[in-house]
Amino acid sequence: MRRAGKPGNDKRESPKFIICSMLENLFGSKTRVKLLNLFFDNSESCFYIRGISREIKENLNSVRREVINLEELEIIKSVPLDSLDLPEIERTKEAREKRKYYQVNKDQLLYNELLNLITRAKILADxxxxxxxxxxxxxxxxxxxxxxxxxxxxxxxxxxxxxxxxxxxxxxxxxxxxxxxxxxxxxxxxxxxxxxxxxxxxxxxxxxxxxxxxxxxxxxx
Structure with a gap:
């Protein structure tokens, strides 16, 4: 028989859990929410899929799938390798590995609205x-x-x-x-x-x- 917990101790009642659940329902998955947080928190930075997987501690295939979804929605965009500030030796290595980099798309019509939503969600959660x-x-x-x-x-x-x-x-x-x-x-x-x-x-x-x-x-x- 499952023992009842003390009132208020259920993690599902915490503001953070409620807000995260709301965002997951709104954006489709936990991985997508983590991706949005990563890209919007680091709007000047670029990321590649394997690096993202390590950063947010999510399965590589899940990350790849959600990155494709976000790119199709134009929330993120791919960044040409030539535009990145990389040493020549690194640039050659990246090209050889055909690594693709992504960055949040500030020209997306709903960029400011999404940024405000994500920011407010963090504040409510904490x-x-x-x-x-x-x-x-x-x-x-x-x-x-x-x-x-x-x-x-x-x-x-x-x-x-x-x-x-x-x-x-x-x-x-x-x-x-x-x-x-x-x-x-x-x-x-x-x-x-x-x-x-x-x-x-x-x-x-x-x-x-x-x-x-x-x-x-x-x-x-």
């Missing part, structure tokens, strides 16, 4: 952990950038301003990294450092605050 960070004592500003808004060039993914326990924040962000299966860059500033950088129009801070971002918490006023 809402509980974000809430824990948000409720940490001393935080006055919590901003999501970088991976959370599809900006690969951003120099940080999370900006925290306030007087906080850095070790606890590190543990919480470690939980986010495990859930997202992606490393996160984060920056912690005291209020005095933030104010000084703001007055000096510090380039790092200016880029975060003036670029696309998600403000989770703002207690500056």
């Amino acid at each position: 809402k509980e952990l974000l809430e824990k960070i948000k409720l940490e004592k001393g935080i006055k500003l919590l901003v999501l950038s970088g991976i959370f808004v599809g900006n690969q060039r951003a120099r940080t993914d999370i900006l925290i301003m306030g007087s906080v326990d850095k070790n606890k924040i590190k543990r919480l962000i470690g939980g986010l990294e495990r859930d997202l299966e992606h490393p996160l860059r984060y920056s912690i500033m005291s209020q005095s450092e933030f104010n000084y950088r703001n007055v000096m129009t510090d380039k790092f801070l200016f880029e975060i605050m003036e670029s696309k971002k998600i403000v989770v918490l703002d207690k500056r006023r």
Whole structure:
């Protein structure tokens, strides 16, 4: 007889499981969801099928099938070998192996909508952990950038301003990294450092605050 679990312990009730299931139903398969995350998180990068299989830890044939599907939908596109920044010896090797590279297609009509959907899904899936960070004592500003808004060039993914326990924040962000299966860059500033950088129009801070971002918490006023 199957033993009943404690209320709330069923993984199927977790926000991450629910969101992942929704995306799988929407996009057709777990492999396709992983592929979309990989390509949209790394919009400037190119990938080949065997490398993708290793990266997302999925069966090679499943990856090949879903890559073909995404290319037919024009969500990703093949990239000519000549356009890649590879040493000549590598270029010759790649050509000999007839390796085909793919990249997300930013010209696709629904690119921005798909990017927003994938980004929002990640945030919803990790809402509980974000809430824990948000409720940490001393935080006055919590901003999501970088991976959370599809900006690969951003120099940080999370900006925290306030007087906080850095070790606890590190543990919480470690939980986010495990859930997202992606490393996160984060920056912690005291209020005095933030104010000084703001007055000096510090380039790092200016880029975060003036670029696309998600403000989770703002207690500056």
